[in-house]
Amino acid sequence: MTGSPPESVVLPATDGAVGAAGPVAGRLLAGRAATLADHLGRHGPLPQAVAQGGRRTPPPLLEAVERAGLTGRGGAGFPTARKLRAVAGRRGRSVVVVNAMESEPASRKDRLLLDAAPHLVLDGAVLAALAVGADTVHVCLPRDGAGRPRQLDVPLEERLRSRIDPVRLRVHALPDAYVSSESTALVRWLDGGPALPRGSTPHSHERGVGRRPTLVQNAETLAHLALIARRGPDWFRAAGTPDEPGTALVTVSGGVAAPGVLEVALGTPVATILDGASGNAADLQAVLLGGFGGTWLPAAHGGTPFTRRALAPFGAAPGAGVLVALPRAACGLAETARILAFLAAHSARQCGPCRFGLPAVAEDFAALADGRGDAAVLSRLHRRTALLPGRGACRHPDGAGRLAASALRAFADDADRHLSRGPCPAAHRTPNIPVPPTTPEETWR
Template sequence: MNGALPDVPEVRVVGLPQLTSGFDLVERLDLGMHLKVHGPLEPIGGEQLAALAERISLKGRGGAGFPFAKKLRSVADSAIRRGVRPVVVVNGSEDEPACRKDTVLINRAPHLILDGALLAAEALGARTLVIGVTRDSTERSMQQALAERGLSNRRGSALRARVQRNPVRMVTGESSALIRSADGGPAMPPGRKVRASDSGVGGAPTLLSNAETFAQLAVAARIGADRYRNTGLQDEPGTVMLTVSGAVARPMVLEVPSGVPLRYVLQLAGAPPLPQGVLTGGYHGKWMDATAAHDAVVSRASMDAAGGALGAGAILPIGQDTCPLGEALLVAQWLAAESAGQCGPCYLGLPAAARGLEDILNGGGPAALEALRQITQAVKRRGACKHPDGSAAFIESTVSAFTDDLAAHVLGSGCGRPVQGVLPLQDEAAPTAGAGGGDTGPSGQRLAVDWTLCQGHGLCADIVPELIQLGPDGYPSVAEASVPRYSQARAVRAVRRCPALALRLEEDPSKPAARPSLPVLPPGRGRRALGSGRD
């Protein structure tokens, strides 16, 4: 249940391959095989490269869909105005459990990504290239690719290229988090909105796009805009990389021309003939019902019109034999745990939204539904990054898409179906040493309330509001809560300050930690086991 996808799942192609050319020959295209399959590539001037990106309607493939040509010109203008050399960053930080397309490309066709990045660097006059990754396999493959090209981070090099390794966390894939880590900081959003094209790595104008985007640019530069446009739709030409998982017989990554029916993609992966719903765009995406999924084609416009989202290319159907709200709750809880813990909408709002969805499932009635709607509205457009917005949108889409099940839980005794755990989630793992941002994972502890001692003073809710809230009676509304690492210090403080000694920290068997950094109290012991009680 909810098992993680492998780094490189099965790869299939509909039509003629472009990004996946050569995958039928070798597992990984080294530089020699890459040149045999794709051929050499000549540099292109800056305006020519921007014009090429415009002609093929190239948009970012990481989820936001921002026009690449506009981003390229913005970086060039900023660099010229300021008189500084820009930086090029490849975002290969594919940390969402339902996405593997970029990971597949980095592992199997790293030189195609480097081709696009080096084209952009040459056109802009950049002398620094950073490739952000989060996995052992992608780090190894990209380091090897740089070595095969003779690229390094040594001083005096015409182009200094390096791989930036970050922990596998949802927020590390956010552009500002990657830039911050490349500058030596933690892999978390900085909390201030600054365009990378104005000020990115080292304060320089920075062209940042995801791995597939650079690979698409490399393909178009080789075959030309006209031939590139012969594949797919007129308004969204070319191919699209998709990750299909959920209730399917064969989780896979597919390269398909835009315009392919979504139902055909689902059929290839062995999805149920009549899915209860299809989550599109990943865990910051939207649900489509079976009818909409049957009629839609793989394109941004078509899926948006059908109520879905292409996003980062994740497609996840669920069958009729599972509770869709229960499946969504597992994802909502995971999204809440992925918080960077540095802004209220994230570390307070997302756990509250997950608890609100849980209240609905537990028969909270119309009041619980209204409370959930208020929470999701309060979360949006107030975070330090897009994680709160995307997570709130996912919950809102869940509530809107499964109205019959929602009514059964809100007005009755539930839908009667079990939760199968068909949506993949990340395996819990300790962050890599030295990767930065290692305080955002599970601590392996839980904060527990001893009801025989609790007197309702409420200090705990003031100190750790992300873990404990007070109910209408003035007492904590939960008996125990898992403690993420970013809340450990506050959890210890809450234990120490409880006047009634009613709080304790215990081992959390559901979330083991590889490296516990704070003492764990055995059940039944109070604050004196931690010391004097002073902060």
């Protein structure tokens, strides 16, 4: 997607939801870049008093976020208030890290948010810092070709001149690699190491940057937090479902006429989201939900609400807010094979599942897509994809295994035909899903 950021579009939720399109239109995005003056004119000053509390007394912001039911928008969907409490409850001065890396190739939501509403994200980071007792906010962005962060120079200069922030804001340019956006990779890089995930322990909220309690939050999550601080939890819950309230930014691409970023109420049916991007459900065979480490959902289930609870029976989740529509004329096996090759090449290569498991799965899937797999290729793929989850140093192998397993389910008939009759004509057509080069960045530093 190039050119000016698209307007924010809010789609109505299902019948079981509270909100509708009208009352929540333009929550996060105004459709054009907002200066600090524009931002303050629209949202008002930073409500610092809402965030400040003693180390033993939960601040009003923490309570408001808990009542709002805000969950992380970076992919895991973890309750935001629980993360805030985990950091606020630790001894010593804390640190806040803004994860704006967005290394998911199919996502553009955080990039657009930082273009259109950067001060909303920075407000949320400052408020979170005050709530957990942090004196520094580290903003992690992918580096451009010159080694500089891609965004935020102008907004940060505006805030520095205005002296509105009671904590330090520091921007960092990290290697633009797929696994460098993992939260422990950010902590590791900020501590002077490579931008690679580390083991699951110690947890960042226990010992993160500089061995201090560290809160790592996605950019969109912090923008929602800033709005909750100003407008309250009831306002936030006016959209979405009772169990999963609020709106979310989603990137829609693939077989749609108007790809872009939409703001949708959680609970909106998947097919309705695609309609918002001028998609035609009758022309689709499946939708990739969550991104490259996500799940293929057959088009027949397009009426499923876009929530974690509704998608769970299909092994799917909203993830990073990605929907890629696959036309009937495309080959789902070939599209999956290209993504798996990318995931295998862009792993951290720190553990067995990434060094050996992913390449083996990617190779077998490529053979299946090309119609050159042996008689045992399907049984090997089922066995190996089941072995990947939960065995790596990070969640990268889990996502690849999830994607491969869902493709074997969604395109089972195609797999049988590829093995018995050879590849379908669509297997060698121009890819429907753009996949970046499979050669990762030379350095992680």
